[in-house]
Amino acid sequence: MSAVSAVRKEFGEGPLARAAALVYSLLVVELLLVVATAPGLLLIGLLDRDAGNLPLAALCLLPAGPAWSAALYAWHRRSRDLTELRPARAYWRGYRANAVDALKVWTPWLAAMTLVGTTLTHRDTAGIPAWWAGLLAVLAVLSALWAANALVIASLFSFRTADTARLAAYFLVRSPRATAGNLCVLAAAVAVVAAGAQVLPALLASLIAATVLFNCRPMIAEIREEFTA
Numbered sequence: 607m608s609a610v611s612a613v614r615k616e617f618g619e620g621p622l623a624r625a626a627a628l629v630y631s632l633l634v635v636e637l638l639l640v641v642a643t644a645p646g647l648l649l650i651g652l653l654d655r656d657a658g659n660l661p662l663a664a665l666c667l668l669p670a671g672p673a674w675s676a677a678l679y680a681w682h683r684r685s686r687d688l689t690e691l692r693p694a695r696a697y698w699r700g701y702r703a704n705a706v707d708a709l710k711v712w713t714p715w716l717a718a719m720t721l722v723g724t725t726l727t728h729r730d731t732a733g734i735p736a737w738w739a740g741l742l743a744v745l746a747v748l749s750a751l752w753a754a755n756a757l758v759i760a761s762l763f764s765f766r767t768a769d770t771a772r773l774a775a776y777f778l779v780r781s782p783r784a785t786a787g788n789l790c791v792l793a794a795a796v797a798v799v800a801a802g803a804q805v806l807p808a809l810l811a812s813l814i815a816a817t818v819l820f821n822c823r824p825m826i827a828e829i830r831e832e833f834t835a
Contacts (some may be wrong), residue, residue, distance in 0.1 A: 627691055631684055634676050634693040636812035642673035642701070647808060657727035664720040671757070672711025677815040678761040682826075700761060707760040710767040711774075715753045722746050729765045734762070751778055754788045763829060764767070777825045784828035787821035 641646075644667035645685050653659045653666075678695050679700025684773045729739050756774035759765065765773065778785050791814060807814065819826075 609833055624686070625684075630691065631681075631693045632812050632816070634699060635680050635815070636679075636809070637695060638697045639673050639677055639811045639815075640808070643670050643808075646670065656722065658725070659725050660720050662715045668709070668713065671708045671716075672701055672705035674705045674811070674815060675708035675710075675757055675761040676810060681816045681819050682762055688755055704761050707759060707764075707767070707770070711756040711760050711770060712752065715749060715756075718749060719746060735750070747789070748778070751785055751794055754792075754818055755784075755822065755825065758819065758826065759829065760772050762826060763834065766832075769771060773829065777828075780828070781825045783823070784821045784823075786826050788818055791817055791821070818832060 646669050649666045650663055653662060657750065676697045677700075680697040682697040683700070684693060685691055720747070726739055726742055752771075752774050755777050756770055757775055759770045760767075763770075795814065798806050
């Protein structure tokens with residue numbers, strides 16, 4: 607190996623180069639996420655903060671499913687070789703390949719969460735007891751964790767939607783560390799939104815996607831070993 611090649615390799619593998627590559631990937635994936643979801647997010651910003659607008663908000667969030675799936679794909683395909691660092695190409699490849707499968711998971715989940723949200727916000731009118739509202743809240747949390755698993759599976763593998771749904775539910779119990787990690791991510795996002803910084807989770811969506819993918823590594827490895835050829 608020549609001296610020039612050795613210097614290039616040392617530069618590409620150094621901590622500063624790796625940090626710069628990570629920041630670059632974060633920024634590019636975040637920008638593409640914002641671009642892919644911008645129309646819906648802008649429309650949500652125009653809606654009144656009223657529970658009656660939950661169905662419209664859900665419609666505005668439909669593009670977020672494929673966008674999030676593409677981000678997961680891009681992070682999974684991220685190369686450690688600086689000469690092969692092309693997050694934008696990986697993002698759009700993932701978007702084209704997985705948009706339909708992601709929507710098959712994302713759309714029914716959004717519809718279910720809209721129904722739960724509408725029920726909880728009209729609890730007094732509907733006469734729902736407190737214990738039932740608490741149960742719905744727990745189910746909403748579990749379904750969000752399920753959706754996180756399902757979108758990871760739909761983004762990285764090619765299963766039927768029914769199989770993706772079953773695997774996502776199975777690994778909620780099978781991978782407790784991944785479930786706990788994603789629960790912490792969800793709790794942090796909800797706390798930030800509740801504190802009034804509704805835009806912050808969207809601005810950190812790329813980092814959140816990378817964290818969820820990191821949490822799901824045991825699930826991904828087991829699916830690849832046990833459920834694929």
